[in-house]
Amino acid sequence: MIVVEAKQAREKLDMATCIKLMREGLSALEDGSAMQPLRSVNKLPHGNLFGFMPAYLGDGNYFGAKVITAFHANAGTEYPSHMGYVMIFESVHGSFVGMADCGVITEIRTGAVSGVATDLLAVRNPKKLALIGAGAQARSHLAAMLVVRPGLQQVSVYDIRPEAAQKFAEESEEKYHIPVQVASDVESAVRDADIICTLTPSKDPYLKLEWVKKGAHINAVGTFTPVTREVTSELVAASRLYADQIEAMEKEAGEYLIPLSEGLITREHIKGSIGGLLTGRAEGRTSDEDITLFDALGLAVEDVICGRYLVCGE
Numbered sequence: 001m002i003v004v005e006a007k008q009a010r011e012k013l014d015m016a017t018c019i020k021l022m023r024e025g026l027s028a029l030e031d032g033s034a035m036q037p038l039r040s041v042n043k044l045p046h047g048n049l050f051g052f053m054p055a056y057l058g059d060g061n062y063f064g065a066k067v068i069t070a071f072h073a074n075a076g077t078e079y080p081s082h083m084g085y086v087m088i089f090e091s092v093h094g095s096f097v098g099m100a101d102c103g104v105i106t107e108i109r110t111g112a113v114s115g116v117a118t119d120l121l122a123v124r125n126p127k128k129l130a131l132i133g134a135g136a137q138a139r140s141h142l143a144a145m146l147v148v149r150p151g152l153q154q155v156s157v158y159d160i161r162p163e164a165a166q167k168f169a170e171e172s173e174e175k176y177h178i179p180v181q182v183a184s185d186v187e188s189a190v191r192d193a194d195i196i197c198t199l200t201p202s203k204d205p206y207l208k209l210e211w212v213k214k215g216a217h218i219n220a221v222g223t224f225t226p227v228t229r230e231v232t233s234e235l236v237a238a239s240r241l242y243a244d245q246i247e248a249m250e251k252e253a254g255e256y257l258i259p260l261s262e263g264l265i266t267r268e269h270i271k272g273s274i275g276g277l278l279t280g281r282a283e284g285r286t287s288d289e290d291i292t293l294f295d296a297l298g299l300a301v302e303d304v305i306c307g308r309y310l311v312c313g314e
């Protein structure tokens with residue numbers, strides 16, 4: 001049995017490779033060769049969670065599941081708040097092949113999926129990227145955006161903890177040799193931005209329509225429950241909206257369900273999924289004036305395909 005721990009997973013799963021894997025996984029999900037039921041999350045005592053996210057990859061060779069705990073009281077202790085593995089099985093006899101650390105996979109694949117969405121939906125020559133939230137996802141998203149839009153010239157970052165934004169800016173300037181400006185609020189961070197990534201666990205929507213430039217592409221990543229969101233209803237209503245999986249968006253995405261319940265949008269507001277764009281079934285940006293919005297929930301197929309790559313090398 002193979003076990004790929006976090007350090008090894010981080011060394012092997014580079015962003016460009018992960019973006020290729022996400023294209024493969026999301027296309028397979030769209031054409032029906034890959035399958036995944038909706039995830040199940042079991043509630044444990046003290047508000048703790050135990051999640052199971054299975055997927056069949058449709059490659060004829062492998063299937064698996066992300067098995068993960070969320071113990072929020074771990075924050076600030078020696079234990080991370082989320083822990084677990086992506087477990088990989090082979091399809092001939094159903095035997096267990098191995099497992100890979102799910103923290104690194106989740107971190108990298110989330111940026112990579114936004115990379116695929118951005119490549120398909122953003123304007124061709126964006127200049128400014130804005131990142132809201134300066135945590136692990138800001139790092140993953142900056143890496144992904146620079147793979148798909150290497151001509152970006154400027155990055156701005158805002159975090160409610162200025163010291164986190166400052167640390168991120170210093171690290172990123174050194175790593176990528178691109179100017180990273182720390183913004184004092186969301187409005188100034190997103191001013192004139194061609195690509196905006198919202199990467200926070202905010203309980204309230206904070207990204208407003210009047211601050212967003214026409215033609216911008218937004219990756220809304222930080223929240224993933226029916227009652228949480230980062231983007232205001234007015235901005236969702238003014239955007240072309242894309243899902244990672246439409247069924248999941250209809251069940252789980254506050255960014256869609258809240259403006260729907262307010263009567264600001266209808267079911268037809270969802271223009272398609274990223275897999276739909278990859279397979280030509282969905283229509284993307286129709287002009288340089290469109291605001292496009294990708295809302296990420298996170299899918300088991302994304303985790304399992306990374307697990308396959310780390311455990312089986314394919």
Ligand SMILES: NC(=O)c1ccc[n+]([C@@H]2O[C@H](COP(=O)([O-])OP(=O)(O)OC[C@H]3O[C@@H](n4cnc5c(N)ncnc54)[C@H](O)[C@@H]3O)[C@@H](O)[C@H]2O)c1
Nearest residue numbers: 110133134135136137159160199200201202222296297298
């Ligand atoms: N959709 C998905 O597939 C997916 C996958 C992974 C993580 N996430 C979510 O993305 C978010 C970011 O994840 P992470 O790993 O980077 O977390 P993190 O804890 O490393 O970083 C989050 C950062 O956001 C900042 N922040 C919190 N509230 C803010 C606000 N209102 N405005 C500005 N900054 C704020 C925090 O200070 C922190 O620096 C989390 O909510 C996480 O659950 C989603």
